[in-house]
Structure formats: C-alpha cells, structure tokens
Amino acid sequence: MRATNSLVGALSVAHSPYTLTLSPKRLDTTHSLSRRALQPADVPLMDYFNRTDLQWYGNISVGTPPQNLTVVFDTGSTTLEFASTLCGSACANQHQFNPNKSSTFVDGGSSRRIVFSTGVGIDPVVGDNTALVLRTAKDTVRVADLSASEVPIYLITNQTPVFLQNPFDGIMGLGAQPVGFLGGLIAQGLPAMFGMLFTPHDEGGAQLTLGGVDSSQFSGDPTYVVLSNDMAPQMWVLSSSGIFVGGKAAPTPQQLSVIFDSGTSTLAIDPTLSKAIYALISPEIQPNSAQPGTWGFPCSILPLGNATIDFAFTSTDGRLFNLTIPADALSVGPFPTNNPNGTLCQGFITDLQGFVIVGGSLLKEYYSIWDVSGHRMGFAKRNGTIAVSHKTGAAATSKRTSWGVVSALFVAVLLSL
Template sequence: MKWLRILGLVALSECLVIIPLTKIKTLRETLREKNLLTNFLEENTDDRSQNATDDPKISLHPLRNYLNMVYFGNITIGTPPQEFRVVFDTGSSDLWVSSVVCSSQPCSANKRFNPHLSRTFRRTRRLFTLKYHTGRIVGSLGCDTVRIGNLVILGQEFGLSEKQIQLDRVPFDGVLGLAYPSLARKRTTPVLDNLKTQGIISQPVFAFYLSNQKENGSVVMFGGVDHSYHRGELKWIPVSRTHHWQITMNRISMDGVAIGCFNGCQAILDTGTSLLVGPTTMVTTIQKLIKAIPFGREYMVPCSNITQLPTFSININGSDYPVPAEAYIWKSPKGPCIINFREHPKPLKDPETWILGDVFLRLYFSVYDWGNSRIGLAPAV
C-alpha cells in the first residue's frame, strides 16, 4: 500500500497546561525542586530511548522503514506508559492513535489506547474527524502525558480513533503531526508547540534521516542537528507559508532540460507521503518522457530500463537537487517496477504545488527550524 495522505481535521479543542509567564523551567528542573525526579524517572524509564548522539541537547529516536513506503517510530501515552507506533508526519499537525473502543476491522491489528489504564488521562468530550485520501477516522479528544523517548510532554491533546474506515493493513497505530500550528484545529496545541513552551528542548529544531531500503537506521531528532547524517553543508531555504513546511521551487527538469515550474512553483516537504506528487499535466509529461505504461491504477516501466531513464531534478534557491531513476522507481518485491510519481487526487488552490515525499527525503537529510521558519537540506550519507 502506498500511503498518500490528504488530511483534514475538525472539531478539536484544547487541554489546559498552566505555564508560568516568567522563565520556563524544564520538567526535570521542576521535579528536582520538588524531590520527585528520582521516582518519576524510575516509573517512566524506557530503555530504548537512549540517545544515539553524545550531544545532550539533541534527542534522537529510531524510525522503522517499512518497504520504503512509510516510516514510523515508538512513543508512549499515559501513566503508566502505553506504547504506540506512529508516523512522524511533517504534513500534518495533530496527534492521534487507535482507541480501545474502536470496533472497526482496521483497528484490530493496531495497539489501542485504553484511557482507563492511565491515571493521568483526561477526556474532553470533544469529537474529531480525520479525512484521508484512502479513508476516514472519527473519535474523541483526550489529554495525557506523551513521551517521545526521553522527551516528556504534559497534558498533550491527542485524538482517540473510535472508527476507522478503509485504513486497513497499515503497519502503524497513529500519526504524530509536526507541521505548523495553523494546520491544526483551533484551540489545540500541537506537539511541537508543547515541546517549546514546556521547555523540553533547547532549540525549536527537528530533523529527519530516512534510510534507503534498510529497515533500521532511520531517525528523527529534536532540539538540534547531528551533522554526521549528511554530507557537505546544509543549504537553508525560507518557508514560503507557515502552514505546511512549504518552500518555493525555481525549476523542474529532466536530464538538464526544463520541463516545468518555469515561473516558480510551490512544494511541500512531507514525511507522511511516500511519493512525489504533482500536477496532472506535469506527471503526465514525466510518464511520457520515461515511456511508462499503465499498470492498474499505477504506471510501470521495464526493470531493465531503469539505468537508461533520465534524472528528475528540482532547483531551489539556485541549487539543484537531483532524483535519479533508481530513487523514483519502486521495484516491488514480487512485481514490476512502478514509478513513484502521482497526480494530486484533487485540485489544489495552486495548480503547480508539489508534495516532496519520502522518495525525495531519502536522498536529502532535512532540518525543520520553526524558530526561524526555514528548512535545511543536504545530501544524506
């Protein structure tokens, strides 16, 4: 399954966490002052959350690569912690997981949150709906303690899925959105904002390294950048709209010949989309250039032709970011070679907007600096 998400969320509210207007103390400092730190750490330690870097300011968390289609990692919710596999998604801003009351068939394979087992859970009696390209989720909203490794967020709002339509056979239990708060619903505080306002991380920065083919080795990092995951210097790109992680592209070319985006166009960097998604006219042009043929709802090329196919390249701020055919062709385990370009499932306000999903982000280490509204890119190691 190619997981292509088009997300809309409605009717969520907020969980109140009182933060002093004076200098914000970290959770660790507050607990230490009240002589509660030792007990808290003993109760909430997760041996798998050890940082993979020597820099104490950077918190690294492993992600699993599922067949180059989706990346997910573990978080916990509640006290005592209940563990879930979630997609760390730069294309949305809200957190949800499956609920124990979900009776839909897709939920049967998921780990499900049981609010009755958490003494820190608070229900808000609010409903929510998530609309995906491949299905729909409905449920209720709650608040609880969320842990991303050693990062502990108090009173985090999250959705409890109670009905899942069509979202079956997905290898994860929920989604953790990492886009701007304007993409979340009114009166909600996304995970990113809580990480900052509760003083949990030192810098409002996170980054992704997505491995190619290997099941293990991918990471998401919070609070800084581990530069061992990329080659050369990061090139910084201003965010053109603080909603999605959206940037301006200058040109699109195939083997050096410009084929689109002649007057500039927009692109969204989205770790929750596995593909390169573009306007119908552009995707059709690319299909013709590489002589792709229909294969069900997708397009394919003979696997023997991959080495002869042109390189797809994006120019951003005067720098080229090439995507070779080996990256934009997906060789299924027992099937043909499928092209990883897709048309937008529905028209967008800007018809030339692209979504740069995991096909692109496996090639380029990406840094998301929401303090300065910019994205850093460099070739991944």
C-alpha cells in the same frame, strides 16, 4: 500525510554544478528559545517496506502509567492521533490505547472525521477509502526522554480497512508551527527544530532528532531555504524555480510551491505535471486505467538513465541548488494486482490534483533539518549519498504552464483540526 477535515455533523540547468567544501559540524541548536530546560533527543526509526520504502516510524508513550505506541512522525500534519480501545476490531492490527487505564487522561467530548488525500503507501487515495473517526482528548505524551503534559490527542474510534495493514499505531504531526506535542516541548525550552534521517530499508539507522540535528549523520554545512508564505503557515512549503528531468525543464506554474511531507511515501503531484515529467522520461510510461492515478510502463525498459528528477531552489544566501531524486527511484516494482505476468511496473509519481508533494523518495537522499523558529528548512549530504548540487549565475528558468497552485484557504481547511 495530507488530510481533508470534515467535522462530524459539520531549470534547464545551464551551469555546471560544483561541490561545496564540507566540514564537520557540532549539534546545531542556534535557533532555540532562550530558556533551555530540555536537551535534544534521538528517536530511532523503523522502516515500513512494501515494494519500496513507505514510511519511517518510531516509539512514543501516552498516559499515566505510560502505554507504548508507534507513530509516523509526519511533517504534513499537526495533530497526534492513534488507535484506541474505542476502535475495537477496526483497529485489530494496531496497539490500542486504553483511556481508562490513564490517570492523566481528559476526554474532550467531541468527535470528528478526517479523510486523507495522500496515504501510507504508493497507491492514490480513492474517494474516502482512507478515513479516520477521532475522539478529542488530552493526556501526557513521551518521546525518548522528552515529555509534555495535557497534549491534545485524538483517539481513533474507527478507521477504513486500508489502515489495517499498517505496522504502526498512529500519526504524530510535526508541522511548521509549534503546536501539539512539539509545541509543548518548545514551551519547556526545547530548541524549536528537529532533524530527520531517512534511510533505505537495506541500510537501516533511520533517526529523528527532536530539538536539534545529529551532525554525525551528514557531511558539511547544510543548505537552508526560507519557507514560502504561499500556503497555510502549518505547512513545510518551499518555493521552487523549476523541475528538471534528465536535465530537461518540465513545464511548471509561474509560482511552484513544493510541500515537504515526511508522511507521504513518494511524489504526489498534479496530473498535468505528472504527464509532463513522465513524457520527458519515456513515451512508454502511460496512465494505468486499472488503477486510476497511477502510471505504468513495461518493466523491460528499465533502467532509464534519464529519469533523474531535480527540484531547483534558491538558498538563503542566494545560491541556486538542486535536490535530486535518482533515476533508480522511478520504479516501485510490478503492480501487485491486474498484472498477471508481472511485466507492468509502477512509477513512483502518483496524481494528486493541484498539489506538488515531495515525500520519502527525496527525503531519504538527504539529511533534512526542519527549523521551526527560523522558518526554514535545511538539507545536507547524508553520509553515503551525493552532495547537494549547487549552481552559479543567474536564476534558472523553466517552461511555464498555468495549472497554478492551491489556494491558501483550501490548504488551511486541509490542515485544520
């Protein structure tokens, strides 16, 4: 998820792909601190499904004695916030942490408000309709068999109504720097990495592995990419050489920075690029004026075989490869409102000025590795899916445009809490 923070009071692909020879691999803990007092732990994840896979979330506990909560494990943020008894009826559908019942709770004494620019679902954020009011604090946090004390936490004291539908209670940030709960575990010797397995709703078995990866969930050796330095260091950002739609190059900036955000459901990208991508799929895909920021098309035109979207990258060993979103991801189903006959389907790409954010639509196609100490990400063939597609030869190129990338300063403001 992507949040704006305001302190209260303050390729055309020219080469044929080949498939890597894949072999089993043991748990990868090579990039860890020298002291290993903690061992990797698996966290089962549940899938919030509403027309499409929206979020994957799991169990944590906070306080002494522990109070059980559920959170989205969000690589697009760095903080831990969850509903509390200070929120009252505004958080009526969530489990609420009671700070008065925790002997290890320490009140931070200040409040702040954050407004998200991407939310839980597939609909764009409108104004400040996706906002939280938070109270700073510290307490002990546990996930699976892992525990860290004096973790900075944020108690939700108020929230906008859009959050009420969520089946989870909060958000745990897992940014690219070792801070918060993850930082506390790494300080105790947990290997500084984690693996994510997102799966479709009808498949199940989604999982987070803290401190390593679960090699039983994928085939072969992962393909790694070094993180880009174009944006704030808290962000999981990779530099892409282009976006291709059905094999045709979309016009992209000279420098395309792609944010990988497990808390974003689909794709949220700059409107100029949204328009270009949809134009390569079908002229019948048009902006939906009834719901600004979304795109619609007659459901009758499905399926569209040319709707495959490839993001092109260069691996750490210099090979070109694509991460692919299959064509059947294009539609998230008919619009639920202002669609009396149910004949207008919604595209999975939504508009977000100045960003290219990749979420669950792509991540559920691969096993993803988030290597904090190695400053890199890894991708492998998730069991039951297609392999990472590698290319040979010169670097792929794409048409360029000039809408540019968001400044590092602006992104740093978005992530600072």
